[in-house]
Amino acid sequence: MKSPRFLIAVLVLAAMGAGGYWAYSTYAAQKDDGVLTLYGNVDIRQVDLAFNAEGKITEVLVEEGDDVGSDQLLARLDKELYKHAVAAARARVQQSEARLRELENGTRPEEIDRARAALQQAKASVEETEATLERRRRLLASNNVSEQAFDEAKRAYEETKALRDQREAELALALEGPRSETIAATRAELDFNRATLRFAHERLDNTELLAPAAGTILTRIREPGATVAPTTSVLTLAIRDPVRVRTYVDGPNLGKVVPGMKAEVTTDSYPDKAYTGHIGYISPTAEFTPKSVETPELRTDLVYRVRVIVENPDDGLRQGMPVTVRLPDTAKRQGSGG
Incomplete structure (x- = not known):
């Protein structure tokens, strides 16, 4: 009768042989094929989604586990302040457009006629005050008028001359029309106001949070009523494709x-x-x-x-x-x- 040790040794050798054959047949086949x-x-692939604006969240339209499509609306901020900013920017654009049209159209004939009439009136006042001044100068020489009365006539004459010069300059400007520099400055102001309006519209658009790609909502981080700043995470999206x-x-x-x-x-x-x-x-x-x-x-x-x-x-x-x-x-x- 064979000893137990011998039987155990045979069994161990058989197991090792079987294991070796299995390893060879498995790994060698993988290597050879x-x-x-x-x-x-x-x-x-996850994205933390945030508004590019600040304000109070009014709606979160998705739940955790929801599948969403690209550009799908996910959440909204309160829009009132941003709507007011758009209205104010639009009014400034309209004001600048009206001003530019006025300058480009030049001076109206009615305004030129009004400037001519004002100049004629100023010239008449100069002639009247000049005559009064000459009369009082003669009276002063014969001591028939006071020096104070003479000085008043002289001052009135100088004032009417200054007014005549002003009216002449106004008529010249009306005939020449707006300066090219003024038109250019107004046009630049209009461009600035239009850019401000575009920026206001963009800020209004940023009160809506859209999905950047198709995916699944992993985490709903913020709830309606929460006030968030730009880059504050609101949702986490797992991108599918x-x-x-x-x-x-x-x-x-x-x-x-x-x-x-x-x-x-x-x-x-x-x-x-x-x-x-x-x-x-x-x-x-x-x-x-x-x-x-x-x-x-x-x-x-x-x-x-x-x-x-x-x-x-x-x-x-x-x-x-x-x-x-x-x-x-x-x-x-x-x-x-x-």
Whole structure:
């Protein structure tokens, strides 16, 4: 009868042989078929959404878990102050437009006639006060009028002369029309007011928060009634498309991977369901294996980050999910010497 130790030794050797055969048949087959297998995760692509304006939130139109489309309205701020700013800016534009039309049309004939009439009246006043001054000068010489009366006549004459000169200048301006510099300044003022109106409209538009892309609402951070400043996060959005997988390839296998190469992506949840995709990007620089995908053998290895674009995603691929990437075309590349 054989000893128990002998039987145990036989069993251990048999187990080791079976394990060795299984390992050889598994890993050697993977190596020989030319299919490169990589491991990674579906990229987490999230956006914190905020108003580009300040104010009180009046509405949040989505809940956590809601699917939203690109440019879909998600939330609103109180608009009253922004509407008033638009109205004020529009009034300044209208005022500047009216002023510019007036200058470009020149002086109206009625205004020129009025300036001529005012000049004629001023000239008549000069003639009248000049005659009065001469009469009092003769009377002063014969001591028939006081010096005070003479001075009053002289002052009246000087005032009417000044008024005549002013009326002459006003008539000349009316005949010449507005200066080109005045028209240019008014035109620049109109441009400024129009820019202010556009800015006011933009601020009003910013009281509505729109989805930048299609996705799913992850977090509802603020509620109606809350007062927010620009860049204060209100919602968190997970972007659905495109779905990207982040994986890594080591140096010896780097030459087998090229942009555009076909890829198959599977998950632990549905290992028999393969998603098609392609290599979209290969990092030009090496890095140590990230903790999320490292194994004891690769802990100190340098690897290159690879992005895989999934072409037919569905709800089976969720952000952050671990996945397996198979690159079947590496056999052809090896055969061609690439």
